[in-house]
Each structure stands twice: as C-alpha cells, then as structure tokens.
Amino acid sequence: MSQEVMIKLVDIDKSYGEVQVLKGVNLEVMRGQTISIIGPSGSGKSTLLRCINKLEAINSGYIEIEGITVASANCPDHPMASAAQVKSALGKTGMVFQSFNLFPHMTVMQNLIEAPVHVKKIPKAQAIEIAKEKLAEVGLSDKADAYPSKLSGGQKQRVAIARALAMSPDVILFDEPTSALDPELIGEVLDVIKGLAEQHMTMMVVTHEMGFAKEVSDRVIFMDNCNIVADRPPQEFFSDPDHPRIKAFLDKMLTKHG
Amino acid sequence: MELFNYILTIMPMMLTGLVTTLHMYFWSAIFVIPLAIFFAFLKVSGPRPIRWILNVYTWAWRGTPLLLQLMVAIFGLPTIGINISNKFAVAAVVFCLNNTAYVTEIMRSAIESVDKGQYEACQVLGFSRVWTILRVIIPQSIRIALPPTCSMMINLIKDMALVNIISLMDLTRSAYIISNRDSTISPYVIAFIMFLLITSVLIKLFGVLEKRAMRYD
Amino acid sequence: MAAGFWDYIVESMPSILEGLVYSVKLFFLVGIITLPLSMLVAVAAARGPKWFKGIYKVYSWLFQGSPLMLQLYLAYYGLPFFDVILPVDFVVITVFVLCFTAYQSEIFRGGIISTDIGQYEACQVLGMTKVQTMLRVVIPQTVRKVLPSTCSQAIVLFKDTSLVATIGVGDLLRSARALVIRDLRIDAFVVVLVIYLIISSILVAIFNKMEKKYSIYV
Numbered sequence: 001m002s003q004e005v006m007i008k009l010v011d012i013d014k015s016y017g018e019v020q021v022l023k024g025v026n027l028e029v030m031r032g033q034t035i036s037i038i039g040p041s042g043s044g045k046s047t048l049l050r051c052i053n054k055l056e057a058i059n060s061g062y063i064e065i066e067g068i069t070v071a072s073a074n075c076p077d078h079p080m081a082s083a084a085q086v087k088s089a090l091g092k093t094g095m096v097f098q099s100f101n102l103f104p105h106m107t108v109m110q111n112l113i114e115a116p117v118h119v120k121k122i123p124k125a126q127a128i129e130i131a132k133e134k135l136a137e138v139g140l141s142d143k144a145d146a147y148p149s150k151l152s153g154g155q156k157q158r159v160a161i162a163r164a165l166a167m168s169p170d171v172i173l174f175d176e177p178t179s180a181l182d183p184e185l186i187g188e189v190l191d192v193i194k195g196l197a198e199q200h201m202t203m204m205v206v207t208h209e210m211g212f213a214k215e216v217s218d219r220v221i222f223m224d225n226c227n228i229v230a231d232r233p234p235q236e237f238f239s240d241p242d243h244p245r246i247k248a249f250l251d252k253m254l255t256k257h258g
Numbered sequence: 259m260e261l262f263n264y265i266l267t268i269m270p271m272m273l274t275g276l277v278t279t280l281h282m283y284f285w286s287a288i289f290v291i292p293l294a295i296f297f298a299f300l301k302v303s304g305p306r307p308i309r310w311i312l313n314v315y316t317w318a319w320r321g322t323p324l325l326l327q328l329m330v331a332i333f334g335l336p337t338i339g340i341n342i343s344n345k346f347a348v349a350a351v352v353f354c355l356n357n358t359a360y361v362t363e364i365m366r367s368a369i370e371s372v373d374k375g376q377y378e379a380c381q382v383l384g385f386s387r388v389w390t391i392l393r394v395i396i397p398q399s400i401r402i403a404l405p406p407t408c409s410m411m412i413n414l415i416k417d418m419a420l421v422n423i424i425s426l427m428d429l430t431r432s433a434y435i436i437s438n439r440d441s442t443i444s445p446y447v448i449a450f451i452m453f454l455l456i457t458s459v460l461i462k463l464f465g466v467l468e469k470r471a472m473r474y475d
Numbered sequence: 476m477a478a479g480f481w482d483y484i485v486e487s488m489p490s491i492l493e494g495l496v497y498s499v500k501l502f503f504l505v506g507i508i509t510l511p512l513s514m515l516v517a518v519a520a521a522r523g524p525k526w527f528k529g530i531y532k533v534y535s536w537l538f539q540g541s542p543l544m545l546q547l548y549l550a551y552y553g554l555p556f557f558d559v560i561l562p563v564d565f566v567v568i569t570v571f572v573l574c575f576t577a578y579q580s581e582i583f584r585g586g587i588i589s590t591d592i593g594q595y596e597a598c599q600v601l602g603m604t605k606v607q608t609m610l611r612v613v614i615p616q617t618v619r620k621v622l623p624s625t626c627s628q629a630i631v632l633f634k635d636t637s638l639v640a641t642i643g644v645g646d647l648l649r650s651a652r653a654l655v656i657r658d659l660r661i662d663a664f665v666v667v668l669v670i671y672l673i674i675s676s677i678l679v680a681i682f683n684k685m686e687k688k689y690s691i692y693v
Contacts, residue, residue: 053600087602095600101593105615115601118611167601321675322668323637326648330668333652334661419542423641430545434552443553450541450549457540 004031006066006171006202007052010078013060014047021047023226025061029171032200036213036234039223040249045206048223049173052204053093065089066170091119094164098176100156102148108135108159109144112166120167127166134162138192154185158192171202178209190216210253214238222246265444268436272448275432279418280456282346282428286353287414291407293358295396298365303391312362319359325420327352332424345424357414361407368403369395404471408464415456429453483662487654491666494650498636499674501646505571505632510625513576517583518609531580538577544638546570551642567639575632582624586617619689626682630675637671647671 007029014022021044029035037045050056052063054071062072068081068089080086103111112131116122122130135141138158148156157177164172174193178186190212196203197216207213213220213234220237222230224245230237241247301312319327331352332345342348372395380390422431429452433445520531538546550570554561590613598608618625640649647667654663 055596055599091602093600095596097593097597099591099593101591101597103594103597103612103616105612105619114611115603118607119602163601317676318668318672321679322671323634323648325637325640326651326664326667326671329648329652329655330661330664333655334664337655337659337661416542419544422544430542430548433545434548437552441556443549443556446545446549446553450545453542453545454537454540458536461540 005029005064006031006033007204008064009048009052009061010063010075011061012048012051012058012063013073014044014051014056014058020226022051022058025227027221027228027231029202029204031170031202033218034197034201034203034205034216035219035221036217037204037206037221037223038208038210038213038249039229043223044226045223046175049095049175049204049206053090053095053173055095065092091167092170094167094169094172096157096160096164096172096174096177098179100148100153100160100180102156102160102163104148107145107147108140108151111148111159112163115163116166130168131162131166134165135159137165137195138162139188152185153181154188157181157189161189161192161196165196171204172196174203174205174207176206176208178207208253210238210250222249224249261444264440264442265448268440268445268448271432271436272429272445272452275427275429275449276452278427279421279429282350282353282421282426283415283418285350286357286418287411289354290357290361290411290414293354294361294365294407295400297358297362298369298399299391299396301362301366302369303387316359316363319356320363324352324356324417325423327356328420328424345426349421349424349426353414353417356417357410360410361403364403364406364410365399368399371402372398401471404468408468412457412460412464415460416453419453480662483658483660484666487658487663487666490650490654491647491663491670494645494647494667495670497645498633498647501567501571501636501639502633504568505575505636506629508568508572509575509579509632512572513579514583514614516576516580517587518614520580521584521587522609535577535581538574539581543570543574543635544641546574547638547642563642563644567642567644571632571635575628579625579628582621582628583617586621587613589620590616622682622686622689626678626686629682630678633675633678634671 005028007027009025009027012022012025013020025044025048027048037048039045047056051058051071052065058071058073060074062069062075062078064070064078066089068085069078070081070086070089072078072080081089103114106114109128109131112134113124113127116127116130117124132141132144135144138161140155140158140162143151143155143159148159151159161172161177177193178189181189186209190209193203193205193212194216205212205217215234217234220230220232220234221228222237222243229243230246237246238250241250297312297315300308304312328349331348335342335348369391376394376398377390380394385394418428419430421428422434425431427435429449433449436445437443516531519527547567547570550566551563554566594612594616595608598612603611636646637648639646640652643649647670651663651667655661
C-alpha cells in the first residue's frame with residue numbers, strides 16, 4: 001500500500017470554553033487506510049473527526065488534507081490555504097453522522113443527487129446514474145423513490161453512506177455510524193463499511209464496535225483524556241493492551257458486549 | 259404640552275370606554291373554559307344526537323366571521339321579532355359562544371391525544387368510561403390544551419374591538435367618536451396603546467399560568 | 476323564513492355577489508403577498524443581523540398585540556390627518572399584509588429555528604453554500620412543517636376580510652348589512668353566513684388534503 005499522507009493533524013488543541021477536548025493531538029492518515037478510533041465517551045473522538053472537516057474550529061495547531069492546510073490556528077508557519085483551495089480540499093471529504101441527517105423532505109434519490117447536482121454541478125442524468133450505482137453498492141436499489149421516514153435505521157444509514165459516496169470523496173469520516181441503531185441492524189451497516197475497506201477507501205471510523213475495529217481496520221487509535229494514547233495495528237492492540245487504561249476500557253467493553 | 263393637555267381632557271371618556279371593553283371581556287371569557295370542557299366531554303362521550311349538535315355548533319361558529327355573528331345577533335335578530343334590549347348581554351353571549359367553539363375543539367383534540375394506554379389502564383382497574391374521562395383523561399388533556407387555549411383568550415381581548423359596531427361606548431367607539439368630533443388622530447393612538455398594554459399584560463399572566471401548570475413536567 | 480325568501484334572494488344576489496368577489500380578491504391578494512414576504516422576514520429574523528431582530532420584535536409586538544380592526548381604523552382614519560390620501564384598497568391591503576405577515580413570519584421563524592442542527596451539518600459536509608442550505612433544505616422543510624398552522628391562518632384571513640365592512644368597503648358583509656338595514660329582513664345575513672360556511676369548509680377540505688399529501692415524509 002502506498003504511504004501517501006492523506007490527512008495530517010499537528011498539535012491540535014480544541015476546547016469548548018473552559019473544557020479542554022483535544023490537547024496536542026498529532027495524527028497522520030495514509031491513503032487507503034481504515035482507521036478505527038475508540039475510547040471512552042468524552043475522550044474527544046467525535047470532536048477530532050469534526051475538526052478535520054471544519055464542523056468545529058480548532059484553537060491551536062493545523063490540519064492538512066492532501067497537502068492543503070484547511071485549518072490553522074496559532075501556527076504562523078503553516079497559514080491556511082486560499083479559500084478556493086480549502087473548499088476543494090474539504091470537498092474531498094465525506095461524512096456519515098450518528099443521526100443520519102438525511103433530508104426528510106426528499107426521496108432517497110433526491111438525497112443522493114442534491115449535492116452532486118447543486119454543488120459539483122454534475123448534469124442531473126449523470127448524477128442519477130452515479131446515485132443508482134452507489135445505491136446498488138449499499139444494497140438499496142429498490143428504495144430510490146422512498147422517503148427516509150419509510151426506512152429502517154440501518155437502511156437510513158446505508159443511504160447516508162451512499163449519499164457521501166455519491167460525491168466521490170477521497171476520505172470518509174464516520175462519526176459513530178452504528179450508535180443510533182438497534183443491535184440487529186448494526187451488522188448491515190458495518191458490512192457496507194467493510195466492503196469499502198476492501199476497496200481501499202480511506203476511512204476514519206469513530207466506533208464502539210470492537211469486533212469491527214479488530215477485523216476491518218488497519219490501525220486502531222485509542223483516545224483518552226483529550227489525546228491519542230495508542231495507535232497500533234489491531235492484532236497488537238487487542239492481544240497486548242500495553243496501557244492500564246486501555247486494558248480497563250477493553251475489559252468494560254467486552255463484558256458489556258459479551 | 260398642548261397635546262398633553264388635550265389627552266388629559268379626553269382621558270375620562272377613553273377610560274370609560276376601556277372599562278366597558280374590559281367588562282365585556284370579563285363576561286365573554288369567564289364561561290368559556292368550563293363550557294368548552296363540558297362540550298368537549300360531551301363530544302367524545304355524549305349520546306350521538308348531542309355529539310351531532312355540537313359538531314354543527316363548532317363547525318358553524320368557527321366557519322363564519324365573528325363580526326358577521328355579531329351583526330346577525332344585533333341587527334338581524336330584531337328583524338325576525340327577537341328583540342333583546344340589552345345589547346351588552348347579546349354581544350357577550352356571541353363572544354362567549356364564538357370563543358367556546360374554538361376552545362371546545364382544542365379540548366377535544368387534547369382529549370383525543372391522551373395516550374391510549376391511559377384508557378387501557380383504567381379499563382384494567384375497572385373504571386367506568388365516564389369516570390375514566392372525568393378523573394383521568396380530562397385532567398391530563400387540560401394541560402395539553404392550555405397553551406392554545408391561552409392564546410385564544412389573548413385573541414379574545416383583541417376581538418373586543420368589534421364591539422364598537424354595535425354602538426356600545428367601548429374603547430374603540432370612544433376613540434372613533436372623539437376623533438370625529440375633534441378631528442384628531444390621538445384617540446386612536448391612545449386606544450392602540452391601551453390594547454397593546456392589555457395584551458402584553460395578558461400574555462404575561464397566561465405565561466405565568468402556563469408555567470405553573472407545567473411545573474410537573 | 477319570511478315569505479318570498481327565494482325571490483328576495485334572487486333579487487339581492489347581484490349586490491351580494493359583488494361583495495363576495497371583493498372578499499375573495501382581497502383574500503388572494505393579501506395571501507399572495509404575505510406568504511413570500513413572511514418567509515423573507517422570518518429568515519432575516521432567525522438568521523439575520525441583531526438590529527433586524529430588534530426591529531422585528533417591535534414590529535411583531537405592535538401588530539400581534541393590537542386588534543386588526545383598530546389597525547385598519549388607525550390607517551384609514553388616521554392617514555388623512557397627515558395629508559396622506561391613498562386609495563382605500565391600497566390602505567386595506569397594506570394593513571392586512573402587515574398584520575398577517577406579523578403572524579405568519581412568527582410561524583415560519585419557529586419552523587426555521589426548530590430545524591435540526593444535523594441538517595445544517597449535513598449540508599456543510601456536502602459542500603452546500605448557506606444560501607443553498609436555506610433554499611433547498613431548511614425552507615422546504617419549514618414550509619411542510621408549518622403547513623397546518625399556515626392553513627388555519629389562511630382561514631382566519633378569509634374570515635377577517637369581513638372587517639373591511641366597518642370602514643365602508645363593499646365586501647360580502649357590507650353588502651349584506653346594507654340589505655338587512657334597508658329592507659329590515661334577515662335573509663341576506665343567512666345567505667352570507669351560508670357563503671362563509673361553504674368557503675371556509677372548502678378551504679378546510681383543501682388544506683386537509685394538502686396536509687395529508689405533505690405529511691408522507693414525516
């Protein structure tokens with residue numbers, strides 16, 4: 001696998017008022033990697049993800065996507081790229097939310113072509129072709145004309161993944177994609193993500209699914225207390241938890257989830 | 259200064275008008291809620307003919323303008339031999355019945371929105387249907403219905419401006435007469451401000467009431 | 476009913492119909508201006524600059540806190556004192572639009588600010604601009620969400636058009652009142668009551684259909 005750096009975070013600080021959420025976080029994501037981010041709630045996992053695509057502003061440090069500095073604070077050596085460059089770099093990221101955030105007033109097909117047509121200015125007919133392809137990929141070809149309210153949680157999340165894919169992103173950020181789902185629906189969503197991993201889509205997945213992290217990801221990142229505590233291949237991470245906090249966390253997760 | 263003096267001289271008449279308006283509001287409002295609860299109760303659990311009559315009542319009173327209802331009562335009824343000399347009372351009855359029609363529908367839909375489980379729980383406990391509705395359903399639905407009912411009661415004070423067409427000396431009519439007599443706009447401005455103040459006070463009052471009623475949530 | 480009801484009705488129908496046409500025209504004109512205007516005001520009140528929010532608050536307090544009839548009187552009888560002579564219809568339409576925009580923009584504003592933050596985030600990560608987000612996602616959802624209250628406002632508007640009778644404009648109600656007072660017969664009132672009932676029932680039926688159609692996505 002190539003070792004091209006896709007996303008680079010350097011010395012990221014983030015706080016909400018008095019509450020520190022990220023403290024001096026450094027991370028590099030290589031093209032084609034699937035990274036699972038795990039850790040106790042409140043450890044800053046989601047915030048880390050949301051800083052990358054600028055849903056949250058950082059307080060210090062800088063972030064690069066494919067070499068373009070998209071966010072920079074207190075880093076005179078690394079100024080932000082031009083607005084147009086930032087926009088184009090952010091356009092290469094897609095995101096899947098915990099709460100799906102599908103547009104309820106649009107059909108599945110309309111959800112999928114909305115951004116390609118109105119943001120990327122792709123001709124509608126072509127956007128529909130792409131959307132059909134992506135829907136087939138997540139196994140929902142028959143739901144193109146359904147409204148989101150008529151879908152199960154698992155189907156909604158698969159549509160949300162297809163919506164992200166329709167923008168042909170270079171990297172997809174998953175913010176706890178299965179946390180809002182009933183247990184029996186989690187599998188179908190994880191299978192889709194697994195399929196993407198097999199195609200070497202670059203992905204960062206914040207998750208509580210230890211099985212997924214172990215089986216699918218190339219790297220497991222463990223976050224605690226505003227920072228990355230471990231960043232290792234899954235086999236090492238799970239077989240030899242070298243940090244007492246990781247051990248405690250894994251024990252808890254494993255007892256909770258059998 | 260001249261304007262101030264002028265306002266002082268017309269104030270007594272304006273205030274008399276205001277008292278008439280508030281008086282009318284009181285008599286129009288006081289029976290609305292008990293009547294509406296009673297009607298709503300009958301609408302969900304009364305005998306069929308009564309339900310039918312109440313449906314026609316809420317449909318007809320909500321489907322026509324209040325001003326027309328007032329005119330029919332004041333100018334229309336005498337032409338068919340129904341002559342009630344107390345116009346104040348006639349108007350109060352019209353306002354009351356009009357507002358009650360709206361609040362009845364609010365109450366009815368509140369009653370219907372109470373969770374089905376409540377009825378099932380009552381059935382399991384062996385309550386009669388009437389007992390269930392009186393003791394369990396209505397107390398819950400009053401709280402659901404409270405916010406829209408409050409806004410209906412605030413609307414009612416604004417409806418009081420319509421009283422002027424029946425030549426009772428209410429606030430709006432006083433303004434109209436003084437304005438015509440003295441060729442000035444100030445009485446209307448005063449009436450406007452008085453209405454603003456009353457609605458603002460009512461909004462505050464009903465706001466407090468709603469908060470108190472909702473404090474268990 | 477008095478003898479000769481039908482003959483009398485046929486005879487007085489032209490003037491009642493004339494009034495009906497005026498009421499319906501007023502209803503549509505005010506409605507057509509109020510809806511887009513309210514949406515603009517609501518977007519500015521929800522997302523606009525602070526000074527606009529301040530003005531909006533005062534505006535909405537003035538027009539929601541006072542009776543529409545008094546607003547009509549103030550404009551109709553008041554403007555001439557400032558030597559402002561405008562066509563009656565213009566004054567009437569302006570007052571109605573200002574008053575109903577106050578209510579409707581508050582309804583729209585409520586819908587806009589209750590839109591889930593996730594919707595904005597989804598638009599942002601898809602690269603949509605703020606204007607696209609408003610026009611294609613937030614406003615369409617708001618319109619559907621507030622459809623029921625908008626429909627009841629429309630019915631209120633239709634009934635409130637009758638208020639113009641009090642300043643001597645020839646709407647449905649004024650025609651009827653003139654007939655009742657002239658002929659001392661109640662028949663014209665009965666006809667007008669029936670007309671109002673029919674029209675508001677039709678409006679209710681149309682709106683119920685619309686609500687059903689647009690509720691499928693929730």
